[in-house]
Amino acid sequence: MTEMGGATPARRRRQEPLIPDGPVRASADVCQAAGCLSMQSDAVFESLCERVTACGLTDVAVRRVGCLGLCAAGPLVAVPERERLFDHVTAGDDASLDAVVTALSGGEGGRPIASDPFFSHQVKVVLEHCGRIDPERVEDYVAAGGYEALTKVVTTMTPAEVLAEVTHSGLRGRGGAGYPTGLKWTTVAKADSADGKYVVCNGDEGDPGAFMDRSVLESSPQQVLEGMAIAGYAVGASHGYVYVRAEYPLAVKRLTTAIRQAERAGLLGQRVADSSFSFEVQLRIGAGAFVCGEETALIASIEGGRGTPRPRPPYPAASGLWGKPTLINNVETFSSVAAIINRGAAWYQAIGTGRSRGTKVFALAGSVVNTGLIEVPLGLSLREIVFDIGGGLPGGGRFKAVQTGGPSGGCMPEELLDMPVSYESLAEAGSIMGSGGMIVMDQGTCMVDVAKFFMDFCREESCGKCVPCRVGTTQMHGLLDRITRGLASREDLAELEDLAGMVRETSLCGLGQGAPNPVFSTLRYFRDEYLAHIDDRVCPAGVCKIEPAEAVAPVAEASR
Amino acid sequence: MSVLTLVIEGQDVAGPAGRTILQVARENGVAIPTLCHLEGLSDVGACRLCMVEVEGQRKLLPACVTTIEEGMQVTVNSDRLTAYRRRIVELLFTERNHVCSVCVADRNCELQDLSVEFGVTHFDLPQLHPKATVDATHERFGIDHNRCILCTRCVRVCDEVEGAHTWDVMGRGTEARIITDLGTPWGQSATCTSCGKCVQVCPTGALFEKGRSVGEARRRRPYLPYLVAREGRAR
Numbered sequence: 001m002t003e004m005g006g007a008t009p010a011r012r013r014r015q016e017p018l019i020p021d022g023p024v025r026a027s028a029d030v031c032q033a034a035g036c037l038s039m040q041s042d043a044v045f046e047s048l049c050e051r052v053t054a055c056g057l058t059d060v061a062v063r064r065v066g067c068l069g070l071c072a073a074g075p076l077v078a079v080p081e082r083e084r085l086f087d088h089v090t091a092g093d094d095a096s097l098d099a100v101v102t103a104l105s106g107g108e109g110g111r112p113i114a115s116d117p118f119f120s121h122q123v124k125v126v127l128e129h130c131g132r133i134d135p136e137r138v139e140d141y142v143a144a145g146g147y148e149a150l151t152k153v154v155t156t157m158t159p160a161e162v163l164a165e166v167t168h169s170g171l172r173g174r175g176g177a178g179y180p181t182g183l184k185w186t187t188v189a190k191a192d193s194a195d196g197k198y199v200v201c202n203g204d205e206g207d208p209g210a211f212m213d214r215s216v217l218e219s220s221p222q223q224v225l226e227g228m229a230i231a232g233y234a235v236g237a238s239h240g241y242v243y244v245r246a247e248y249p250l251a252v253k254r255l256t257t258a259i260r261q262a263e264r265a266g267l268l269g270q271r272v273a274d275s276s277f278s279f280e281v282q283l284r285i286g287a288g289a290f291v292c293g294e295e296t297a298l299i300a301s302i303e304g305g306r307g308t309p310r311p312r313p314p315y316p317a318a319s320g321l322w323g324k325p326t327l328i329n330n331v332e333t334f335s336s337v338a339a340i341i342n343r344g345a346a347w348y349q350a351i352g353t354g355r356s357r358g359t360k361v362f363a364l365a366g367s368v369v370n371t372g373l374i375e376v377p378l379g380l381s382l383r384e385i386v387f388d389i390g391g392g393l394p395g396g397g398r399f400k401a402v403q404t405g406g407p408s409g410g411c412m413p414e415e416l417l418d419m420p421v422s423y424e425s426l427a428e429a430g431s432i433m434g435s436g437g438m439i440v441m442d443q444g445t446c447m448v449d450v451a452k453f454f455m456d457f458c459r460e461e462s463c464g465k466c467v468p469c470r471v472g473t474t475q476m477h478g479l480l481d482r483i484t485r486g487l488a489s490r491e492d493l494a495e496l497e498d499l500a501g502m503v504r505e506t507s508l509c510g511l512g513q514g515a516p517n518p519v520f521s522t523l524r525y526f527r528d529e530y531l532a533h534i535d536d537r538v539c540p541a542g543v544c545k546i547e548p549a550e551a552v553a554p555v556a557e558a559s560r
Numbered sequence: 561m562s563v564l565t566l567v568i569e570g571q572d573v574a575g576p577a578g579r580t581i582l583q584v585a586r587e588n589g590v591a592i593p594t595l596c597h598l599e600g601l602s603d604v605g606a607c608r609l610c611m612v613e614v615e616g617q618r619k620l621l622p623a624c625v626t627t628i629e630e631g632m633q634v635t636v637n638s639d640r641l642t643a644y645r646r647r648i649v650e651l652l653f654t655e656r657n658h659v660c661s662v663c664v665a666d667r668n669c670e671l672q673d674l675s676v677e678f679g680v681t682h683f684d685l686p687q688l689h690p691k692a693t694v695d696a697t698h699e700r701f702g703i704d705h706n707r708c709i710l711c712t713r714c715v716r717v718c719d720e721v722e723g724a725h726t727w728d729v730m731g732r733g734t735e736a737r738i739i740t741d742l743g744t745p746w747g748q749s750a751t752c753t754s755c756g757k758c759v760q761v762c763p764t765g766a767l768f769e770k771g772r773s774v775g776e777a778r779r780r781r782p783y784l785p786y787l788v789a790r791e792g793r794a795r
Contacts, residue, residue, distance in 0.1 A: 289732065306729060311605040311625045464710060464729070464736030466606050471651035474734050475685050495684055502647050505620055506608045 017134060018049045018062040026081040026104045027061035028052070030089075031068045031131065033218045034211075034250050035372075041075035043091035048077070051101050060104045066219020068131040070118060072371035078131060079103045084110035117388045118370050123351060125359045126335040127375045130219040135254050138261035141222040147267050149341035150226045153233055154275040162234040163189055166337065168345035170357030175202055175293075175330030176405065176434045177510075178356070178423040184327065187317040188235040191325035197237040198321040199228050200302070200328045203244040203251070204286050204293040207406025208457060209365040210437030213331040215373045216361070217244065217251035220335070221258035225268060225281055227334030230341060232279040233272075235327050240279060243298055245286040255283055290461035294509045295320075295328045297463065308463045309509035330435065332361055353379025356422035366403075366439035369394050376421075383417040386440055397442035401525070405434030407454045407461075408514025410521025411447060430521040432514070446543035447526040448533055451518045452480040458515040469512025472503035476519065483530060486537035486546035493534060497523065566632035581623040581634055582610055592636055593645060593674060595652075595763055596711040597624045601720055607711060609645050609674070612636050620644075646678040654685050655734060656692055657706040658764075665765030666775040671709060672764075690734065697747025700770055701759050708738055708766035714758035726752040738766075 030036075030045040049062045068076040073087035077100050084103050089096040099109045113119050124130075133140035141147070153162055167182025188197060201224060205213040217224060228240045244251055259281050262268040270278045284302050291297045292307040299321050301307035320326025336358060340348045348358050356378040362385065365371055369391030376385060382402055386392070393399055401411040410431030412419070419425050423433050441450065459473040479496040482488040500516035507513045523530060532538050537546050565574045568585050575584035580603070585592050595607040603624040610623040615633035623636075635641070652658075652671060660666050674680075692705035715727040715738065726749050730739045740746045759767040760779055768777055 291732075311622055459733055462733040464731065464733050465604070466608050467648050467651055467709075468608055470710070470733055470736070471655045471688075474688060475651065475654065478686060478688075499647070499685075502644050506611055506644050506648070508605060508608065508622075 015046055015049060017064055017137075018052060018060075020059050020061060022059060024061045025059040026079055026106075027063055028100050028104055029063050029065040029068070029078045029080060029131065031066070031074060031076040031078075032064040032135070033067035033071075033215055034248075035067070035071040036074035036076055037250070039075045040091060041089075044075050044077065044089050044097075047091040047097055048100060051097055052104065055101060055105070057101070057105060064134050064136070065132060066130045066135045067127075067215040067373055069122075069127070069374065070370055070372045072369065078113070079110065080132070082110075083113045085113050085116070086110045118372075118374075118391065121380070121384060121389045122375050123359050123377045124375050125339045125348070125351075126216060126223075126332050126361050127219075127373070128339060129223055130215065130373070133220065135219050135221055136257050138222055138258065138265050138267070141220070142265070142267075145342070146222055146338070147226055147262075147273070149338035150229050150233075150267065151273045153230050153341055154273055154277045159189060159234045159236065162230060162341070165341060165345045166234070169340045169348040170345075170352070170355075171333065171336055171340065171348065172356065172358075172423065173330060174332035174336070174360065174435070176408070176432060178433055181329065181333055184317060184329070185231060185234055187315075188237075188325050188327040191318055193325050195324070196239065197235060197324055198326040199232045199235065199237045199240040200295075200298065200316075200321065200326055201228055201240065201242040201331060201334055202293060202295065202298060202328055203242055203248075203331045204290075204298060205248075205331070205435060206245065206290040206293050206461075207435055207437045208454075209363065209403075209439045210406060210435055211363045211365075212361040212373065212436045214248050214251055215363075216331050216335050217248065218254055221251075221255045222262060223335045223338060224255075224331055225258060225262055227329075227337035228281060229268060229272060229279045230337050231327055231329065231334065233277050235325075237327065238278050238280065240281040241284050241302055241321070242281060243284045243286060243292070243302060245292075246288060252283065252285060259283065289463070290457075291463045291509070291511050294511060297509070298328065299326065306463075308465045309511075311508060332436070351377045353377075353420055353422050354424060356424065360421070360433070360436060362436045362438045364390050364438050364440070367393050367397055367442040367445075368440040378422050379420045381418050381420050382412065385421065385438065386417070390440065393440065393442050397444070399440070400443050400445055401441045401447065401450075403431075403439040403441065403450065403518075404437065405432035405514075405517070406437050407457045408432055408510060408517050409434045409437075410517050411441070411450060411525065412521075413525040415525075430524050431517070444541055444543070446484070446539050446541035447522040447529050448480065448484050448539075449541075449543050451522045452477065452484055454518040455480055455515065458511060462511065462515075466506075466508035466512060468503045469507040469509075469515065472499055472507070473512070473515050475499060476503065476516070480519070483533045484539070484544040486533060486539075486544070488534050490534060493530060564628050564630045564632075566628055566630065566634065568634040569636045575628050577628070579628055581612060581614075581621070581626050581628055581632075584628055585623065585634070585636060590636055592623050593677065594624060595670060595674070595709065596713065598713050598717075598761055601713060601716045601761075604712060604716070607648065607709075609648055611641060611644065613638060613641065642678065645674075646680060649674045649678050649680050650683055650685060652709050653680065654683055654687050656688070656690060656708065662774055663707060663765040664768045664772050664774060664777045665707070665762075668775065668777050668779065669765060670763035688734065695740075695746050696770070697745040698749075698752070698754070699747065700754060701746070701756060701767065702770055703738065703746060703767050704765065705737060706766075707764045709764055710736055710738065711763055712738070713761040713763065714738060714767060717757045717761045722753060722755050722757050724751045724753050724755075727758060 077086040171181040172178040297307045297309040316326040455477040573588045605622040605625045611620040613635040696702040719725040
């Protein structure tokens with residue numbers, strides 16, 4: 001190997017945020033969540049630091065923060081003191097950097113946050129700290145009021161009081177099924193266990209188009225840990241696991257940092273906040289199986305086994321991780337807890353509608369102007385979410401449907417746009433709340449093709465344990481494929497509906513039971529599209545490739 | 561232990577707490593079809609043939625893993641359940657390449673018995689025709705994945721009774737396969753004791769003894785000290 005000339009380039013260290021010693025007049029908060037990072041927002045951060053130093057602005061901070069929400073317009077920089085947001089800021093674009101520096105020094109520019117409908121319709125509870133703190137600095141979280149709830153809980157409240165508070169808040173599981181959180185916590189708290197209980201955080205987010213948990217874990221990991229610790233205190237557990245999928249390396253990195261920093265600060269681990277309560281959190285990384293988001297499969301995976309679900313009961317609350325009572329909640333559920341403790345159950349209960357209280361985070365994706373992460377009070381209508389917050393469809397596209405609930409959810413047509421979003425209304429409309437993915441579709445989308453896409457997903461992600469899901473989803477996908485190719489008959493459609501009903505009723509876990517949902521909901525609202533493929537051999541949206549007429553031949557009846 | 565009373569198929573029955581619907585039903589002469597269940601092994605609730613209706617329950621419940629409760633009203637046979645069971649048998653037949661006429665287990669096959677029971681004389685769904693292999697590297701036994709229905713009886717008997725845990729499952733969905741020792745050929749398995757229990761518990765012709773021709777597989781379940789196969793089904 002030849003000797004390299006000059007000094008060997010040292011590995012560059014992570015540039016520290018620029019924080020002045022004295023009072024801060026204004027700060028530039030650069031989004032460092034996965035979306036903006038993929039557009040080199042780390043370079044934006046460094047360029048801004050250089051520029052601010054070069055301009056001699058000594059009372060101005062440049063910080064890294066989590067997700068600022070408006071992912072479609074990244075890289076994003078916020079100047080919270082001026083309530084301004086700068087979009088499409090790039091390191092190579094001097095004008096965009098100058099605009100930020102001008103605002104920092106007191107000038108105008110950028111888009112106003114307060115009057116922007118994308119922000120003004122939102123209520124931030126889970127996302128309270130997202131985009132406001134540096135996710136890799138526990139000091140930032142504590143300065144923003146973090147760990148006050150945990151300290152309050154372990155020093156002034158009994159576990160029963162915590163359980164009552166969470167129960168009264170009306171919080172329901174944000175992973176999708178909406179099981180009352182207080183009831184789940186109380187069940188685990190009541191379970192007898194001489195040798196320990198566990199708290200597990202489900203961060204195995206896998207629905208296509210969903211990135212809520214990812215953003216929360218990347219933007220405010222301490223908030224999740226605080227919620228878990230409060231849960232641990234309430235149910236009597238001293239060990240917790242966070243299960244995050246391996247496809248989220250940034251979330252894994254920030255969680256690892258967060259756990260280390262919180263332990264060092266005495267906020268996790270032995271004697272939390274100098275009390276007698278101890279709570280240790282370990283990280284477990286998934287290996288790419290969607291089904292591991294199902295709680296019993298997740299438990300099997302943490303235990304080191306093959307990630308397959310088992311029949312319930314017994315529920316994890318009675319017999320979970322290593323046979324011990326286990327509390328499993330989603331990332332978002334845990335993230336709501338600290339705010340409920342801080343501001344009280346009545347405050348949380350006052351937000352929302354009917355039996356769906358509080359706020360819900362949605363990942364807006366698909367054919368919508370403001371792709372991004374939003375948090376809204378439950379009860380807001382789909383129209384407000386898609387058109388007011390989402391800004392409608394780009395390029396004058398016409399709305400066709402919005403898909404919620406991922407592969408177990410459904411597609412809602414234009415007629416339902418004024419429906420308030422709640423667990424009950426979505427279920428009634430043939431979809432589910434799900435974890436919070438919301439995909440907007442325009443007229444150029446073929447609904448049969450959408451159903452086929454989700455069926456293909458379920459077919460591939462089925463663990464293979466139970467027969468209806470393993471073979472049923474494969475056969476349904478085959479039938480949908482025949483329809484999209486113009487090869488199907490009315491009998492095939494009847495067969496599809498029959499099979500879908502059977503798979504829903506007989507599958508072992510939620511993956512199989514929910515897999516027929518996209519088929520049912522598209523048949524319910526867009527049956528004419530199915531019939532156009534079958535009777536007229538036409539794809540109304542012009543998406544599907546219809547096979548030439550000579551390919552159409554009756555299926556030869558198979559015999560064994 | 562407390563004794564619970566319940567109604568299965570209109571018949572008043574009783575059983576000790578902790579027993580499953582399947583156990584109590586069979587004790588009282590009520591037949592419930594099964595494939596993945598085998599007495600003496602743990603239950604996994606995977607084949608879904610034993611799904612029953614329980615009054616007051618929105619969902620169907622697998623009889624093999626659902627424990628009895630006082631006052632339970634269980635329906636074992638209904639048009640809906642029969643249709644679902646018939647469909648499960650059909651799905652299993654279409655999944656892999658089952659050709660009874662050349663199978664070692666012909667007339668000795670639980671899947672075949674079920675197809676007779678539910679009158680599966682033809683398939684409405686197309687065959688998937690997957691590419692499946694045969695592992696004949698073991699001295700005495702072979703596995704033909706074309707006939708495997710992934711009931712995992714072999715996995716459980718090897719783990720729970722023999723204690724070797726040679727068998728396990730690899731892959732997902734219809735790509736799932738039963739494997740020996742992290743996917744190495746059976747003949748090279750370091751853990752296999754060649755006890756043959758897996759072959760004896762296989763409901764189809766997937767696991768077989770070498771040297772047997774069509775229809776010559778005779779399961780000798782009574783030889784297994786810890787397993788009592790159901791009479792009639794095992795033959």
